Amino acid sequence: MAAPRIPPARAAALHVLRACLREGQDLQPALDETVRGLSLDQRDAALAAELCYGSLRLLARLDAMCDAFLKAPGKIPARLRDALRVAAYELHFCDRVPDYAAVDWAVTFARSVFGNGLGGLTNAVLRNVARLGAQAHDPAFYRQDAASHAAFLARFWSCPEWIVSLWLTQYGEEGALDYLKAQAAPAPLGLRVNARREGHAALCDELAARPGLLLRDDFCLAFAPGSLPLREIETHLAQGRLSRQSAAAQAAMHGLDCLEWESGGDSAIWDACAGRGGKTLLLAEQGRAPLLASDVSLRRIAALPGECRRLGLPRIPALLCQAEEPPLRGWRGTILLDAPCSGLGVLSRRPDSKWKRTPAECAGLARLQRHILESALDLVDSGGRVVYLTCTLNRKENQDVVHALLRQRPDVREEIAYVTPPDGPFGEFFFGVTLRKD
DSSP: OOOOOOOHHHHHHHHHHHHHHHSOOOHHHHHHHHHHHTTOOHHHHHHHHHHHHHHHHTHHHHHHHHHTTOSOGGGSOHHHHHHHHHHHHHHHHOTTSOHHHHHHHHHHHHHHHHOHHHHHHHHHHHHHHHHTGGGGGOHHHHHTTOSSHHHHHHHHTTOOHHHHHHHHHHHHHHHHHHHHHHHTSOOOEEEEEOTTSTTHHHHHHHHHTSTTEEEEETTEEEEOTTOSOHHHHHHHHHTTSEEEOOHHHHHHHHHTTGGGOOOSGGGEEEETTOTTSHHHHHHHHTTOOOSEEEESOHHHHTTHHHHHHHHTOOOOOEEEOOTTSOSOSOBSEEEEEEOOOOOTTOTTTOGGGGGTOOHHHHHHHHHHHHHHHHHHHHHBOTTOEEEEEEOOOOTTTTHHHHHHHHHHOTTEEEEEEEEOOTTSSOSOOOEEEEEEEO
16 A cells, blocks of 8 residues: 655654654654655654654643544554544644644545544544643543542643652652653753853853743753754854753753862763763863763764864763773772663653653662662772762662662762752753762
8 A cells, every 4th residue: 555645744753653652762863863764854854843742742641632532542553543643732732733734634644544434533533632622731631530640640741650650659749740740841952052162151141142041050051942943053053162951961960069070180080871972071161071981872972072073172082881890990080970760850851761661670770770889989999979860750760779879888978969959940850969989
């Protein structure tokens, strides 16, 4: 059967949802690959991104809307379910798409792939979804037939029930609601102005004067989603004057006094879970370049040399290795551990991950984190420092890991603890501690 003729942005969204939900791919790489593969223009690429992120962020709420008008929701084919989600998102969360257009492409897709029967069903469901109007945003609609309070919250705030229950238990009703609201909203745009480039202060002042500014802290800026023109940002990125980096991540580095560290000699810095090097580069731009950066992923750590060139920074040695089994015999200075975690604090930026994570994975990650932290403390010299940082909201990966270690290591003491404020403008949440080895 020939591929259904549907608008390219919707075709891209369906491809990406399948890749994320059923093939295990991460959202942004899947989106990038799809945009290139379909040769989308800038306008269609932007719409595809909104549909993908929005549909995954609000997936449970969209399913609840559609299920209200389905007799057997469990029998809907997965590809058709994705089309219903994307179209429902357009109907209630995408003002620039007329209702008739959202219904039309989804019905065309359903008829082309599944035949007239499911095409007619799609038409009926989506027209009823469109008629919901303000009900689509009313908590009372999602409270109907919910088996529990946690089930209602999971449906309305579009978050797996096990995560809702975890947050209710660990943070209480008020804290859980703060985190649920944040993960259901688009993440702010975080920017880092390169302090090593000429004119950096003027650029920071210029950007800070723009509408949509949520936060300015030194060379860290946060903006409401969509408030800055993408072309302008891309220009500054290409010139090495600017980098994208979560404002919450930058605030965590400030909160742990990382920008006050000395570097070099007996105060060497090793970023042992560097990823693509965001925190390494932040330190380097402030004149505190790590002596070494390493990561378990070749794809991630291989990006660091190119980023150094873009930003006009000296080359930072990069190493491919596991943080829990480092190929070094010792380290004099500071080891930074941006530890692998469940990422429950950055669901607004990575909404696909909440539909993939499981409680069992979180337990396994806590064991890995403990191993990584123990290895770093064994490696660092007396008087040295280990900074443990995560982007998750789960005490078993955060406080419990640290407290269990402190109970067994009298030679280690906690100097600084940091948690992203739940009522701040960040929309993302980090946990961190600075540990000193005596």
